[in-house]
Amino acid sequence: MVTELLNKYIWLVQKFITAGDTGLSLGEITGAWERKFGTAYSRRSFNNHREAIAEVFGIEIECNRSTRRYFVRDSGEISDRDAGIAWLIDTFTVNNMLSLAKGRLSGRISVEEVPSGKKYLTPLMNAMQEGNIVRILYRKYGATEAETRRIHPYGIKESASRWYLVGWSEKRESCRVFALDRIERLEILPETFSMPSGFDIDALFATSFGTYLSDRPGQKIVFRAFGTESSYIRDLPLHHTQTVIKEDEKSVTFSIFASPNNSLYLELLGHGPNIEVLEPDEARLRMKELTREMDKLYSGKTTKTK
Numbered sequence: 235m236v237t238e239l240l241n242k243y244i245w246l247v248q249k250f251i252t253a254g255d256t257g258l259s260l261g262e263i264t265g266a267w268e269r270k271f272g273t274a275y276s277r278r279s280f281n282n283h284r285e286a287i288a289e290v291f292g293i294e295i296e297c298n299r300s301t302r303r304y305f306v307r308d309s310g311e312i313s314d315r316d317a318g319i320a321w322l323i324d325t326f327t328v329n330n331m332l333s334l335a336k337g338r339l340s341g342r343i344s345v346e347e348v349p350s351g352k353k354y355l356t357p358l359m360n361a362m363q364e365g366n367i368v369r370i371l372y373r374k375y376g377a378t379e380a381e382t383r384r385i386h387p388y389g390i391k392e393s394a395s396r397w398y399l400v401g402w403s404e405k406r407e408s409c410r411v412f413a414l415d416r417i418e419r420l421e422i423l424p425e426t427f428s429m430p431s432g433f434d435i436d437a438l439f440a441t442s443f444g445t446y447l448s449d450r451p452g453q454k455i456v457f458r459a460f461g462t463e464s465s466y467i468r469d470l471p472l473h474h475t476q477t478v479i480k481e482d483e484k485s486v487t488f489s490i491f492a493s494p495n496n497s498l499y500l501e502l503l504g505h506g507p508n509i510e511v512l513e514p515d516e517a518r519l520r521m522k523e524l525t526r527e528m529d530k531l532y533s534g535k536t537t538k539t540k
Contacts, residue, residue, distance in 0.1 A: 237471050240356065241289050245270065250306040252293060257298065257305030289363070354414050355390065357422060358399060362387050365426045368401075371419040372412055380418050385410075386427040388434035391446045400435055402427070409438070411445050443473060443501070448493035455494065456512040458487045463508035472501060487512070499524060 249258065249266060258266075260277060267275035282305075284295045299303050361368050368387055373380035386402035388409070397414040397491055439445070441452030456479065459467050464486035468478070473490040480487045492498060494517050502509055511521045 239286075240290075242271070243283060243290065246283060246295075247287060247291065247293055247306070250304070253305065255305060255307075257301075257303040259303050261306065290359075354399075354417055354420050355397060355458075358387055358390060358414075362389070362423045365429070367423045367425045367427050369423055370412065370463045373414070373416055373418055383411070383412075384423075388429065388433055389438075389531050391435060391439065391445060396445075398445045400438070409447065411447060413445075441475075441491060443492045443495055443498040446493075446495045446497060448495060450493045452491045452493050453514060454489055454491055454534045455498075455514065455517055456487065457502065458485050458510045458512055459505070459536060460485045460508050460510075463505055467505075467509075472498075494520070503528075 246263075246267075249263070260280070263280060264275040267273075280340070288294050290296045293306060295304055295306055336347040358368065360366075366387075368385050370383050370385060371380045372383050382402040385399065386404075388402065389400045389401060391398045391400055392412070399414060399417075400409065401412070402408070403410040438447070442448060464481070467476075467488065468486065471490075472488075473492050475491040476488055477490075478486060479489050499517075499520055502511060502521065
């Protein structure tokens with residue numbers, strides 16, 4: 235039911251984005267709704283949806299009293315104002331289009347399956363809105379048994395095709411990150427919690443790479459990319475702090491400001507000899523150690539599998 239409502243909110247927002255600054259009259263809105271969903275659409279329902287869209291997505295559907303038309307101010311700039319909202323809108327829109335096109339475009343669309351745990355997204359968003367504590371049965375990587383945790387759901391983060399819950403763990407008495415695909419069961423409890431003042435999930439991960447929360451301060455990491463790899467990294471930055479320091483015909487030198495962790499080193503290592511970490515010495519040494527460990531794997535005789 236909640237997922238269906240979210241889809242309708244997304245559809246409504248898309249209609250106003252398409253309409254642009256001229257907006258839509260109530261008659262045009264209700265007509266489009268009835269053609270799309272096959273049910274009557276009252277002014278009261280529309281106003282309720284306007285309030286929900288403002289609360290969930292931060293997008294205000296305004297009314298021009300002189301023309302009696304509804305519109306979203308600067309609708310074309312929604313993507314620029316909030317990349318997270320734009321991503322969510324695009325995700326729902328693409329998923330809807332894929333569902334509708336499955337029959338007509340069978341064999342022509344390929345979507346990678348990832349263990350995102352997205353079935354928990356809607357209940358978690360509800361818990362976040364209402365301020366409810368959640369109880370999860372969670373099996374972390376490497377654990378033989380799942381553990382029950384009581385979590386105050388502060389926020390949700392997407393990274394590398396996976397969804398993560400960010401919240402206060404009552405057991406650990408600290409803020410922790412939980413992969414949604416590792417949750418085996420989720421229950422919304424009647425008990426509520428208070429959000430910490432000024433909490434901002436982007437600020438929390440400002441110097442992190444991926445979804446690892448680090449107690450270590452961020453530091454400047456400089457690396458050089460060669461050939462076409464430099465263009466690839468320029469277009470798809472490794473981190474939101476990435477900047478270009480210098481460039482020449484053969485390479486581009488970048489810097490990021492982050493707390494080094496294994497995920498970052500493995501990402502850099504994944505570019506092979508097309509990237510060289512220049513500083514700090516600690517990061518350069520760690521890359522050297524990893525390449526030596528890889529060399530050991532391939533320096534001996536190959537063991538054939540039967």
